Structure formats: structure tokens, C-alpha cells
Amino acid sequence: MAQRVAVSDGSHKKTTRVRVAVRLRPCMGKEDEKDEGLCVRGLDSQNLEIVNWRNATESVKYHFDAFHGEQTTQQEVFVSSVKPILPHILNGQNASVFAYGPTGAGKTHTMLGSPEQPGVIPRAVRAIFNLVKAKKEDEGWDYSIGMSYLEIYNEKVLDLLSPSSQDLPIREDKDKNILIPGLTHTTIDSFSDFDKHFVPASLNRTTASTKLNQRSSRSHAILLIKVVRTQRAPPRRQQTGKLYLVDLAGSEDNRRTGNQGIRLKESGAINLSLFTLSKVVDSLNSGTAVRVPYRDSKLTRLLQDSLGGSAHSVMITNIAPEYKYYFDTFSALNFAAKSKLIVNKPFTRETVAVPVLPVKRAREDHQARGSGTEPQKKKQKEERKTEHDGSSPSGHIHSLSEPSVMDRLIALEKLMMSCQDKDRLGMLKDVAQSRKEIQELKEKQMEFESKAVLFSRLAGEKSKQEPAFKNNVAPLQRKQSTTTKPNKQQAVVQPLQVSQLQPLQQLAVVKKQSVCVKKKERKLSDQVELPDGKENIMNDGWESQLDTSVLEQSRQKILQVLNSGSLKELKGLQQIGDKKAKLILGWREIHGHFTKLEDLEKVESMTEKRVSSFMKANLLSAMGK
Numbered sequence: 001m002a003q004r005v006a007v008s009d010g011s012h013k014k015t016t017r018v019r020v021a022v023r024l025r026p027c028m029g030k031e032d033e034k035d036e037g038l039c040v041r042g043l044d045s046q047n048l049e050i051v052n053w054r055n056a057t058e059s060v061k062y063h064f065d066a067f068h069g070e071q072t073t074q075q076e077v078f079v080s081s082v083k084p085i086l087p088h089i090l091n092g093q094n095a096s097v098f099a100y101g102p103t104g105a106g107k108t109h110t111m112l113g114s115p116e117q118p119g120v121i122p123r124a125v126r127a128i129f130n131l132v133k134a135k136k137e138d139e140g141w142d143y144s145i146g147m148s149y150l151e152i153y154n155e156k157v158l159d160l161l162s163p164s165s166q167d168l169p170i171r172e173d174k175d176k177n178i179l180i181p182g183l184t185h186t187t188i189d190s191f192s193d194f195d196k197h198f199v200p201a202s203l204n205r206t207t208a209s210t211k212l213n214q215r216s217s218r219s220h221a222i223l224l225i226k227v228v229r230t231q232r233a234p235p236r237r238q239q240t241g242k243l244y245l246v247d248l249a250g251s252e253d254n255r256r257t258g259n260q261g262i263r264l265k266e267s268g269a270i271n272l273s274l275f276t277l278s279k280v281v282d283s284l285n286s287g288t289a290v291r292v293p294y295r296d297s298k299l300t301r302l303l304q305d306s307l308g309g310s311a312h313s314v315m316i317t318n319i320a321p322e323y324k325y326y327f328d329t330f331s332a333l334n335f336a337a338k339s340k341l342i343v344n345k346p347f348t349r350e351t352v353a354v355p356v357l358p359v360k361r362a363r364e365d366h367q368a369r370g371s372g373t374e375p376q377k378k379k380q381k382e383e384r385k386t387e388h389d390g391s392s393p394s395g396h397i398h399s400l401s402e403p404s405v406m407d408r409l410i411a412l413e414k415l416m417m418s419c420q421d422k423d424r425l426g427m428l429k430d431v432a433q434s435r436k437e438i439q440e441l442k443e444k445q446m447e448f449e450s451k452a453v454l455f456s457r458l459a460g461e462k463s464k465q466e467p468a469f470k471n472n473v474a475p476l477q478r479k480q481s482t483t484t485k486p487n488k489q490q491a492v493v494q495p496l497q498v499s500q501l502q503p504l505q506q507l508a509v510v511k512k513q514s515v516c517v518k519k520k521e522r523k524l525s526d527q528v529e530l531p532d533g534k535e536n537i538m539n540d541g542w543e544s545q546l547d548t549s550v551l552e553q554s555r556q557k558i559l560q561v562l563n564s565g566s567l568k569e570l571k572g573l574q575q576i577g578d579k580k581a582k583l584i585l586g587w588r589e590i591h592g593h594f595t596k597l598e599d600l601e602k603v604e605s606m607t608e609k610r611v612s613s614f615m616k617a618n619l620l621s622a623m624g625k
């Protein structure tokens, strides 16, 4: 039996951006009951525009890798957005395609389609079989294709190929591969074989009728196609590529879906996971977050490899043109715009055969020495484990003196020297860099701690007092001025271009709000210009007495609670009661993140004065005053 070790092909470690395509579904007659017209339209194969809710006489333009208009066929979507990434799977790399968008905007139509208009999934699987067939004929590799199919329903991972199974666990191996122990994996050898398993499994997916979609998907569905290819001749290299095809459940505004009871609970889980998805994208883009919150939902945990990981990823954002979807469409487009900034690093997952002779000799040695059955079993168990999890033989230092182990190590070393020098050097460099960063972080933390001690002394408190943030120091983040420095997320969310345009139709959208927002923005900038002015409620001098870096840390801490805190955590903030906490949650659900504390003014009933007093109370409390 061949001993295998995991290696990665350093030569393929290039970065690649998540490709983002937007697909606009055709207007469905009954969706536009009020005959309000359309709020979004395509400009060309990469650009589209949507009415600007802040100023109805303007439109907001977006640029994506591809724009698929109402008339685009299923075949065209597949050829332009999905087909180009499929060959990577046959080279041991991972790829993923996921459909994102509001409920009823066409995600399932895009991914699954119908028998008359098959979508991405059947087309991609058929294409993989065709690619394998073409490759088989001219190369010395054997291919095997398998599938798994699961759904995440109410934060439970359910096996669609084995519907009676319970919630499955998600694990990560030492190479950062996400695994689901117990998930059915079925080998398929033709497209009709795939269809035989896939069609009944799709019927197991949880769907229900809501006000917005008669057959709404209540879960996120993930189909995994795994292609393993093995060299026929020695050294019998083996490469494994995976394709994830994901049909996400739609984001929902429950005021419009009319959801109640179980539908409302499902909706809560759907919105929570999509909100976490948005947080993951934000922290990947910010470049400052130490921890990307993949673990905050099952969905993001499973998509870890597709966002900021090693997969070639394509996101198809589905949108609907009718006015009643306006805000959903707007936020979906903003999510899509920020997703296209994510960078992945695909690489080949490969295993190679290691000479088997020494293993056999070791066993013979044991038998010759009459070492009994127990140690022998133990050794066999260890060998099996190594094969299963790819752990390095260097872990068995106690048996280094055994000639068999020495031989295996030498063989392994030779292999690594011959094909992996570049990769090893890269890894060593990475380790050195990480160590340096950790050291710098430690030094920064000490600096903050001593500043905090100094600060509390100056404030006349007992010098014995524990330094602020000693144990729960927020991760060090790039310093950001909340008033002048443009925020990265804002830069994405803001219109790429705003132009005075012929209005699309029905332009009287929330004009009042736009005036309101502008007025507030002006006031905030006024405050910057007049630091000591009487009108300036926020900057009444108290902030200038505090250490700026500690102040910034506290701001980030409060912002984090505003952006990701539960109802209870929000209520834990000063001056935030039940009603305000709910309003904040509601705002978050619709608009996403607050980029700075002052954004709280956008929440209903949060006046400038209230926000100012909120900030003072919470900042002082966070700083231990």
C-alpha cells in the first residue's frame, strides 16, 4: 500500500479576485401590480444603474465583471461566468459558484433552472464529465468523480443524500480543509448517474411559500463535486479538486414577506447567516481585522475556502427589477460591490506516493522479534492514521532509530527537496514574517496598557487599579480618523459614478430622507471645523483630554457591539434600551454595517444630540472613567 503525504504546488499560488456577476431577472407582471415601472436597468455587458434613493433625480452606477440582463439565457450565464473556472478542478484546485440575492430574484432559477432551461448546476456537472473525457484520452491519469449534497437549515447541516441524518458537525483539518464527517459521498460515473442521485435529493430541500415567492428556498443548498485524478505511472501523484455550487436562501425583509411562526424563525436564521457573510466580507476587505468571523455561522464556515481562501470563486448576484424590491436590490448590489474586492489564493492539492518497502520491512522486523500482537496492532494503527490525516512522520520521534522510519524520512526528504524547495522557502519566510508581526503586536499591546495605566493615574484613580483593556484588548487595528479619513466600506458602497440622468421611472423615492441625511452630514463636518464652538455638542472638549489611541480603541469596541452585538449586548450599552436596541438591529438588517459611531444618527429617533450623549457615556464607560 502506498504511503501518501500532502503537498501543495507552490507554483500555482497566485492570487485571484472573486469574480462577481449580476443577473437581472425579467419583470414578472404580477410583481409590478402598482405599475410603478423599473428601478434598475443594464447599461452594457458590465455596467448597470439603479435609482438613487438619496436623490431621485440621480442614478447610481455599478461596474461588475459581468452583467446579465433580462434577456440573457441560462447557457449565456453559464458560458460567461462559470465555464471558465471548471478546468481548475481537474488540476487539483478548488472552485465555487454561489448565487446570492433577495428572495424571489432568481437564484434557484440560475443554479438549478428547469428541465427546459437547465441552470448552472446541471450544466457544470455535464461540462466536468466532458472535460474528464477529453483529458482521459491524451494524458496518463485516471479520474474519479463524486458528489455530496447538503443544506443548512436553521443553522443545522443536513445531508440531502441521506435525509434521515441529523445535524452534521463541521471540522477543519490541519491543512485548513473544511470537512463534514458523516456526510454521504457518492461516486458518479456519468451525468445520468448524477441526475439519478441529485433530482430526488433536491426534492428533500426545504422550501415553502411566502408572500414574495411561491416556492421560496428556506435553506442554503451546497452541492459538492469532487474530482480526484491519479497518475497511472509512478510516482502516482494524486490531485483532488472540489467544486462547490451554492444556492443561498434569499435575504428577507419580514415586513414584506408576511412571515410568521416557523417562517419567521427560518427567516431569522437566514438573515443571521447572510449578515455574518457580510461581516466576513467586510473584515476581509478592511485588512485590519485580526479575526475573520467565519465561525459565526455554519454558512460562512463552509464557504471559508471560497471567500479569502484557496478557491476560484464566482458570485452571481441575482436582482429583481420591480420597485417593491428596491431596497433589497440596492443592498444586494452593495454587497456584490464589496465582494469583488476579495482576493483568494488558489493552489493545487496533491499527494504523492512514498516508497512502500521500508514499511513492509518494519512489520517483518516486528514479527521476527516476536513482538506480540498488541504493539503490532498499535503500529498498524499509527500507520493508518498517518495515511488518513496526512500527519508528518516527524511526529514519531521516539521511533527515529528504526531503519524503516529512517528510510521513509530520507525518501520523504528527497521528494521534498526535488519538488518543493520554492514552497518550503516560502513557508519559512511566512513563519518569520508571522513571528515578527506577533512581536510587534505584543509591543503595541504593552504600549496601550502602559498608556491606559497612565491615563487612569492622571484621572486621579488609585494607581493600583487594573489597566483598562488588560485582558480584552480589542485586536490592534489600523488607526482611523472617524471624521476625515474615507472608510473603505463606504468607498465601495458609495456610487461608483453619480450622474444627472433622465430618471428611470417613478422617481419620487424617499426624498425627505435624502435631505435629512445631507443635513446631518453637513453638521458633522461643521463640528470638525469648530472644535470649541457652542453648537458643537459632540466635541465639548472632553475628547481632547483623552489619549487618542485609547479613545480610538474604545470607539472600535463600541462599533463592534453596534455591528455584531445581540439584542442583549446592545442593551448592555449605556443609554440603549429595548426599543433603541431593536431599532439598531432593524437598521443593521436592512443597511448592513455602521462604519463609524456617528452613523447611529441614521437610526430612527437617534438625534444628533442623543448620539453625542450616547458616545460620551459609552466611550467614558469603556475607558473605565
Ligand SMILES: Nc1ncnc2c1ncn2[C@@H]1O[C@H](COP(=O)(O)OP(=O)(O)OP(=O)(O)O)[C@@H](O)[C@H]1O
Binding pocket: 024, 025, 026, 070, 101, 102, 103, 104, 105, 106, 107, 108, 109, 110, 213, 215, 216, 217, 218, 248, 249, 250, 251, 318
Ligand atoms: N432569468 C429568469 N427568467 C425567467 N424566470 C425567472 C428568471 N429568474 C427567476 N425567474 C422566475 O422567478 C421566480 C422566482 O425565482 P427563484 O425561485 O429562482 O428565486 P430565488 O431567488 O431562488 O428565491 P428564494 O430565495 O425565495 O428561494 C420563479 O418563478 C422563477 O422561475
